Amino acid sequence: MSHRGLSLWFDQVAEDGDPLRPRRPLDGDFDADVCIVGGGLTGLWTAYYLARARPDLRIVVLEARIAGFGASGRNGGWCSALFPVTTGALVRRYGAEAALAMRAAMNDTVREVGDVAAAEEIACDYRRGGTLYLARTTVQRDRARAGVEDDEALGSPDGLTWLSATEAAEQVGVAGVLGAAYTPHCARLQPARLVRGLARVVEGRGVSLFEESPALRLEPGRAVTSTGTVHAKVVVRATEAWTARLPGSRRDVVPVYSLMVATRPLPQSFWDVAGLARGQTFTDERHLIIYGQRTADDRLAFGGRGAPYHFGSTIAPANDRSERVFAKLRLTLRELFPGLSRDDFTHAWGGPLGIPRDWHASVGLDPATGLAWAGGYVGDGLATTNLAGRTLRDLSLRQLGLGAETSLTTLPWVDHRSPQWEPEPLRWLGVNAGLLAMSTADAEERLTRHPSVTARLLAPLLGH
Template sequence: MNAPLSSDFVNGDVSFWFRSLGIPAPGAPLDGDREADVAIVGGGYTGLWTAYYLKKADPSLRVAVLEKEFAGFGASGRNGGWLTGALAGSPERYARTHGRDATQRLQREMFAAIDEVIAVCADEGIDADIVKGGLFNVARGPAQEARLREELAAQREWGWTEEDVRLLSPAEMDERLRVSGAAGATWSPHCARIQPAKLARGLAETVRGLGVELYEGTPVTAIAPGRAVTPYGTVRAAHVLRCTEGFTATVPGHHRDWLPMNSSLIVTEPLGAEVWETIGWERRELLGDMAHYYMYAQRTADDRIAFGGRGRPYLYGSRVDDRGHTHDWTVDALWNLLTSFFPAVASSRVAHAWSGVLGVPRDWCATVGLDRASGIGWAGGYTGHGVTTTNLAGRTLRDLVLGRETPLTGLPWVDRRVRAWEPEPLRWLGVHSMYRLYRIADAREAKGMTRTSVLARVADRITGH
């Protein structure tokens, strides 16, 4: 490994977010058969939000959450901390089945979900280091700048106003955040920074306080109509909700539903005042770019930079590396990219590296639904936009379980069905080919190309991205 490491560097061990809080021991597991009205499989954001909204709507409901490790162990406690209003999927694909107006309603609900999360945290006393500073998407080089303008034009076509997103000049960008080599940027107010593990832990404590039975250290070995089976007993319920996101491939019968995609992060040591004077970033905006092999970053509450990207994206056979260990190559690549964005950071060191798993459907669009005949429901496939989307999913599952017809149950992602991913080795070949082509395309564009590399378009066609 070539990246400079702090003396207390940690690789894996869930995430820096949990390290900063202290990794919790799993709570009490299920200790026998139980009866419930709703059994929720998965103690991440989706399961916790769903439990929260069900109990708030009807306190008499018996809600049980079953979690293999501890609440927030998966992507909920490892993500980049982007509470973003971006759609988990392509608006064009949602519109093919439900039309333009319904898709625009889905987008507006995503925007509103940011403020919903912030409001719940305030009401329930959850301190998740939330700052709604908005989102910068930065272009570095002519090809990225052309894509930035294309993306902005597409957003305008889908109803994004000047208040939702606007183009910044390099000078305007420099006033707030100085990214080396930036050719332009957009800024949107629809994003907030969070500390992911604090949100997960706060939600877990809140739902327990509402009377939700949260069983940790309890793997679910089978999901069937009316029951969730574990080694320690069976929870029988009229509704069983699968909220397993990136771990869905480990659920029997769902191996090829959603592809488990790895995403990796590094975090620096706390940066000194002289570094921040060089960089700016006083308003704690989130930062992304227009590369194909894109990055995402935040300035943390304790003045570090958390910087992420795809790394080694997929393990053969949809295996899930749940410990979060990150390859040396990925740590080096993220460090090199970070210091190319912010050369002043080169005087710092990497304090922690980790990885998490997100769920990707075959059409790259999220879904939420309930089969009324079987009582089995699901939500997930957030493609990296789950911090906000899980909240909308939780409220939608609440309405579906309670049999309500609401504006949420009429959104185009409800009951959306897509075909499964291809069997191996096609899955592995497709994903790794896509990301190798993206890396090559980014390298070529960095040499001064003015248009998107044809290799990136080939990569998009390979996997339908």
């Protein structure tokens, strides 16, 4: 498949005039201060903030394919303050002060992405319209309301407010809405325009970006490829789902697939009913995650989980597509928006995201080896990569003797170590049982009209 076929978003950047031609690969050995492995948003934000802070640093990014090839160029475009561990769980684990600092940092990050995109003239359709968590059954309504009340009890760090059925219907014309929780801390954007634009900006700031240059292994002081080795005091692993393919890290995350569909640009008559006029993103309170946005060119882009985990943490182009999941997504979107027809759908794609064993994203740098990492964002990485990039800047500068501790390096996700996943076949059995349980939980709630017992039992495994 050509890179253009990776997602609606890549199709659009090709239309914008981006040839999607790989940059030069690494050819021989190279000396650098910081070597970043992975040219997605984690890697490129790290390069960006380092180059901005210290233009004299020699920074290399090694990318296996082309910038944005991974989840960063294929995602749902929710630049949200979501963190895969809930605020309540962060409070229980780290105490209120650290948890609220983390939450505030995430909220600020949503704005930061928009500010940098504007300052660097990256036209990525950023629009901060918040997120609607729709409730379409009484069980979902109770869960959403409880979420708002829990947030209020903590001083509203997640910014959630409750919208009545009438108030929700003023924002989005979804069938059968009983109310919604709303947070302003999310922007919709076009992710490939962001990541491809960022790659151009970091190159303009003097970063050496080598594409089609997969690192075979990462070691203290060096990243080794088949065509050369980059020597650097700091080596950053920014490979998210592909971390599971690297020697020494195979059980750090599992690659789990999220799949998406999109429609053609829909006419004004559709949007007169469907709303979403301020760029609000939307989901509902079901357990098997779904997510959607109205794009800048008036399409619906909509995704969800449900694709299986593949034995041995396999990542392959064939896994990006599942006709069964695409059909389910189209059906779900048409249930939400009955004005859509079968013929409105134009694109379908998918990609792998990285899930750590405890669903706890992390960033860190081991001072003894100079090896740094960030990831395990589950499905909430689009904004979090930016916070990771700024944090890796501070950690790297400290490692190079050019900086000290900052308010970012003391956030509670820094240096968190997730446990390893089980070896196969336990991993395959466990992850797929968990995915199945989430669909079962939704069916259970539809039948019983009570909160799912399955979901409650699994909640501690999912960081809730």
